[in-house]
Amino acid sequence: MRPLYHPSLDDITVEGILHALSDPVRAHILAKILRADGAQTCSAFLEISDRPIPKSTLSQHFKALREAGLIRSERKGVELHNTARCQEISARFGPLVSSVLAAHLAQEHRHKAGAKTRRTKRG
C-alpha cells in the first residue's frame, strides 16, 4: 500500500479544490469533518447519502479530497483519521472553501424545505 499523498500548500490549486467540491457527497464529507471536534474516519460516511455509498467509492472520494489538499489523513491503527486543512487553506485561498460549503448547505436546506413549496412551474 502506498503512503498517503498530501500536496504541499503550494501545490494546491483553485481548480483542484473546486473540482473536489463540485461533488455534493465530497462537500458533505468535508463539511462534517469541519464540524466535528476530532478526526473522522472514512466509514463514518457510509450512510451519509440517501443510499449507502460503496466503500470503494468512498475511498476514492477521500482520496480526491486529500489530493485536492482539503483534508489530511493519518493512519491510526486500522482506521484513517481525517482532519480538515482549513487553516492553511483559508490563509491561502480566503473564503473560497467556506462559501462553497455554505452554498452546498443552503442548497440542502432548500431541498428539504422546497419539496412542496417549489417544484411547480406554474405555481
Added chain:
Amino acid sequence: MRPLYHPSLDDITVEGILHALSDPVRAHILAKILRADGAQTCSAFLEISDRPIPKSTLSQHFKALREAGLIRSERKGVELHNTARCQEISARFGPLVSSVLAAHLAQEHRHKAGAKTRRTKRG
C-alpha cells in the same frame, strides 16, 4: 441547430456551478464577461490562454457555462452575445461565484509573480 438552452434559476445547482468553474479557462471567460461593459462574443476568447483554444472546444466551454446557468447567450446576427447572469445568481447563491472568481484571479497573479519567488522546495 437547436435553440440555446438556459436553465431556470430554480434548476441551477451548486455542483453545476462549481463544476463549470473548476476549469480555469471557463472561470477566465466568465470573469472577462463580467468585467466587460457590454456582451462578449465567443470568438473573443480564442487566444485567451497560452495556446489558442480550438473553436469547437470553446463552443463546449460556453455551453457548459450556459447550462450551468452562469451566462446567458443570445444570437445577434452571426455571433453570440454572452452576458453574465450575475444578479440572479448572487441573489440565490450569495458570494459563491464572486469568491470563486476572486480565488482564480489571485491564483493567476500568484503564477505571474511567483515564477521566481516560489517554486523551490528548499528555498
Added chain:
DNA sequence: TTCGGTAGTTCGTAGTTTGTGAACTATTGG
C-alpha cells in the same frame, strides 16, 4: 504464531465525460 474481524485500498471493467478536427448550419455582404 495463526485466525478472524475491521478499515481502507487497489484492480478490472463498464459507462460517462472531455477535447478536438472535420463537417455542418446560420447569417451577412457582395
Added chain:
DNA sequence: CCAATAGTTCACAAACTACGAACTACCGAA
C-alpha cells in the same frame, strides 16, 4: 448565387468515474 464569418454538431480517442471483487494492513484473541 457565392464567399466569409461565427458558432454548432458529429465522431472518436483519451481521460475519468463508480463500484464489485479481491486485496493489504492492523489489532485482539487464542
